[in-house]
Amino acid sequence: MIRRMGLYSFVYFWLLVLLVLPAVGIVVGAFQGGADQVWMALTSPEGRFALRLTLEITVLTVVINTVFGVLAALHIARRHMRGWRILNAVVDLPFAVSPVIAGLALVLVYGPNTFIGGWLQAQGAQVMFAFPGMVLATLFVTFPFVVRELVPVLRAAGVTEEEAAFTLGASAWRTFWQVTFPNIRWSLWYGITLTIARALGEFGAVLVVSGSVIMKTQTATLYIYQATEDGQMQVAYAMSLLLAAISFVILLILQYLKKRQRRFTA
Amino acid sequence: MSIEVRQVVRRFTAETAALNDVTFRVEEGELIGFLGPSGSGKTTLLRLIAGLDQPTSGEIRIRGQVVNQVPPQRRGVGVVFQNYALFRHMTVFDNIAFGLRVQKRDKAFIRERVHTLLELVRLSGLESRYPHQLSGGQAQRVALARALAPEPSVLLLDEPFAAIDTKIRRELRKWVRKIHDEIGITSIFVTHDQEEALEIADRVLVMNQGRLEQLGTPEEVYHQPKSLFVANFVGEANHGQGTVERGKLVVGPLMFSVDQADGAKLSVVFRPSDVQLSPVGGERGNSVNAEGEIIHLTYKGTYYTADVRLQGGMQIQASLSPDQTAALGVGSRVGIHVKRVLMFDSEGRALPTENAVAVGAV
Numbered sequence: 001m002i003r004r005m006g007l008y009s010f011v012y013f014w015l016l017v018l019l020v021l022p023a024v025g026i027v028v029g030a031f032q033g034g035a036d037q038v039w040m041a042l043t044s045p046e047g048r049f050a051l052r053l054t055l056e057i058t059v060l061t062v063v064i065n066t067v068f069g070v071l072a073a074l075h076i077a078r079r080h081m082r083g084w085r086i087l088n089a090v091v092d093l094p095f096a097v098s099p100v101i102a103g104l105a106l107v108l109v110y111g112p113n114t115f116i117g118g119w120l121q122a123q124g125a126q127v128m129f130a131f132p133g134m135v136l137a138t139l140f141v142t143f144p145f146v147v148r149e150l151v152p153v154l155r156a157a158g159v160t161e162e163e164a165a166f167t168l169g170a171s172a173w174r175t176f177w178q179v180t181f182p183n184i185r186w187s188l189w190y191g192i193t194l195t196i197a198r199a200l201g202e203f204g205a206v207l208v209v210s211g212s213v214i215m216k217t218q219t220a221t222l223y224i225y226q227a228t229e230d231g232q233m234q235v236a237y238a239m240s241l242l243l244a245a246i247s248f249v250i251l252l253i254l255q256y257l258k259k260r261q262r263r264f265t266a
Numbered sequence: 267m268s269i270e271v272r273q274v275v276r277r278f279t280a281e282t283a284a285l286n287d288v289t290f291r292v293e294e295g296e297l298i299g300f301l302g303p304s305g306s307g308k309t310t311l312l313r314l315i316a317g318l319d320q321p322t323s324g325e326i327r328i329r330g331q332v333v334n335q336v337p338p339q340r341r342g343v344g345v346v347f348q349n350y351a352l353f354r355h356m357t358v359f360d361n362i363a364f365g366l367r368v369q370k371r372d373k374a375f376i377r378e379r380v381h382t383l384l385e386l387v388r389l390s391g392l393e394s395r396y397p398h399q400l401s402g403g404q405a406q407r408v409a410l411a412r413a414l415a416p417e418p419s420v421l422l423l424d425e426p427f428a429a430i431d432t433k434i435r436r437e438l439r440k441w442v443r444k445i446h447d448e449i450g451i452t453s454i455f456v457t458h459d460q461e462e463a464l465e466i467a468d469r470v471l472v473m474n475q476g477r478l479e480q481l482g483t484p485e486e487v488y489h490q491p492k493s494l495f496v497a498n499f500v501g502e503a504n505h506g507q508g509t510v511e512r513g514k515l516v517v518g519p520l521m522f523s524v525d526q527a528d529g530a531k532l533s534v535v536f537r538p539s540d541v542q543l544s545p546v547g548g549e550r551g552n553s554v555n556a557e558g559e560i561i562h563l564t565y566k567g568t569y570y571t572a573d574v575r576l577q578g579g580m581q582i583q584a585s586l587s588p589d590q591t592a593a594l595g596v597g598s599r600v601g602i603h604v605k606r607v608l609m610f611d612s613e614g615r616a617l618p619t620e621n622a623v624a625v626g627a628v
Binding site for chain 2: 174
């Protein structure tokens with residue numbers, strides 16, 4: 001009994017060292033110069049720009065990855081066409097590969113000195129070191145979330161409800177929205193929320209493809225990085241606090257969704 | 267006719283055919299049972315008729331129209347799935363109304379039709395329940411009401427009673443037969459339970475390994491099976507083999523006179539109900555073919571099944587009425603008379619049996 005208590009106490013000590021102290025550190029660090037300092041850091045033109053850029057990238061990423069994620073998940077779960085195994089294996093690639101490498105790979109394909117990138121530039125479309133490249137990088141690292149959440153529920157739900165809808169005269173479109181979608185809804189929200197969390201916090205891949213140009217390609221995380229480089233710890237803490245707070249809210253949403261998901265599948 | 271299946275083949279892999287050259291017709295208003303062991307292709311056949319799967323070759327017609335290229339949405343076929351496949355996030359009402367809403371019927375019509383159907387399946391008052399709040403029998407009846415709602419011309423039921431308790435199952439199938447008679451819709455149900463098929467179907471289609479073995483009335487498939495498989499699969503059966511010698515077929519201690527040439531290898535099948543047991547010790551007349559000993563009795567409710575070991579070790583089963591068990595029990599020596607026998611050639615095809623009679627002990 002005592003030994004077990006000792007072990008569990010160690011878990012809490014570990015939690016304190018690993019998670020709680022750093023979180024408290026950020027709060028203290030952000031407010032050491034007063035609340036107005038925090039406000040100023042966040043509302044400076046550079047800060048506001050970084051936040052808006054992060055928001056834009058996140059919204060686009062969520063929309064695109066939801067559509068393609070649902071399609072990919074249907075393909076993998078239903079095995080209608082050969083090649084689902086390949087897709088199934090490739091989906092996890094972003095989990096396995098370091099984001100920095102992902103970013104570099106994108107530069108190698110779409111950079112200005114490459115065949116594709118060069119051609120695009122000639123058409124007046126700059127991909128790398130610009131907004132499209134940053135979206136691409138974020139899409140890459142967040143692709144698995146929606147797919148991985150949906151495949152198991154789609155498999156568990158099976159196809160007979162959909163087949164029943166077909167025999168009752170419903171089109172594929174109607175069947176998806178009225179039969180399939182309600183069955184996967186909560187898992188989809190869960191996958192989307194994970195995508196948002198990752199898109200907001202992505203650093204490595206975006207750093208490589210953006211060049212981190214202030215007021216041009218600097219996202220919130222790049223802004224923090226820049227601030228620490230410049231020795232403006234106050235600013236870095238303030239932005240970190242905001243991102244951490246958003247993450248905390250997302251965590252609460254995930255807890256809620258998990259509960260709904262479980263209630264639904266039970 | 268209502269449904270016509272012509273030379274239909276369905277292959278899932280190159281080597282094996284799930285359905286192999288299946289041809290038959292179903293008349294308007296019939297209730298047909300697809301009977302066969304699991305893997306015999308009966309569900310595959312049902313799915314082809316519903317349009318949920320495509321034949322590799324061959325033709326399917328519904329009411330004269332070739333439907334090979336017609337999607338399930340436009341076949342006018344109602345399906346009750348094995349696991350019911352109710353829409354789990356919809357109420358009973360919404361489940362039944364689904365097909366009507368697809369047809370864009372007006373609200374008043376839908377409400378009335380759903381309530382008529384709920385009455386028909388005796389579920390009035392449950393319309394706001396969700397599928398997980400229903401018992402198996404109730405879910406089954408909702409699935410039936412949902413399939414019937416858009417007034418299909420054909421109703422297909424895949425193992426409709428498989429997941430239901432025996433007692434309710436008996437009730438349900440009688441009741442499905444009654445509904446069929448009331449509505450008069452052409453219906454096909456799949457089952458691996460021969461009792462179920464014989465009890466409610468107008469005609470039974472027996473399948474084995476993707477082939478159609480026989481399509482006939484319950485009496486035909488039971489009394490005049492076209493193949494050894496049907497004889498063994500439908501009803502209880504004693505089974506033996508032998509070679510014809512001088513117009514006689516010898517199977518263990520039993521001997522039958524046959525019309526076949528010497529040297530022919532034949533199979534014989536006789537029902538336990540066609541085996542008569544009598545106590546040994548009385549006069550041994552012509553009607554006794556062999557003697558044996560009862561080694562086991564199984565109670566079947568209204569009758570007993572006796573396992574009888576014949577001279578030479580061959581074992582057969584015989585039906586015994588409760589009256590007979592007063593005189594006969596485990597250990598009794600009995601005389602055996604086989605009243606009726608079915609014969610099959612080495613390929614399992616039925617042979618005429620008018621002249622095949624048991625003629626006494628070896």
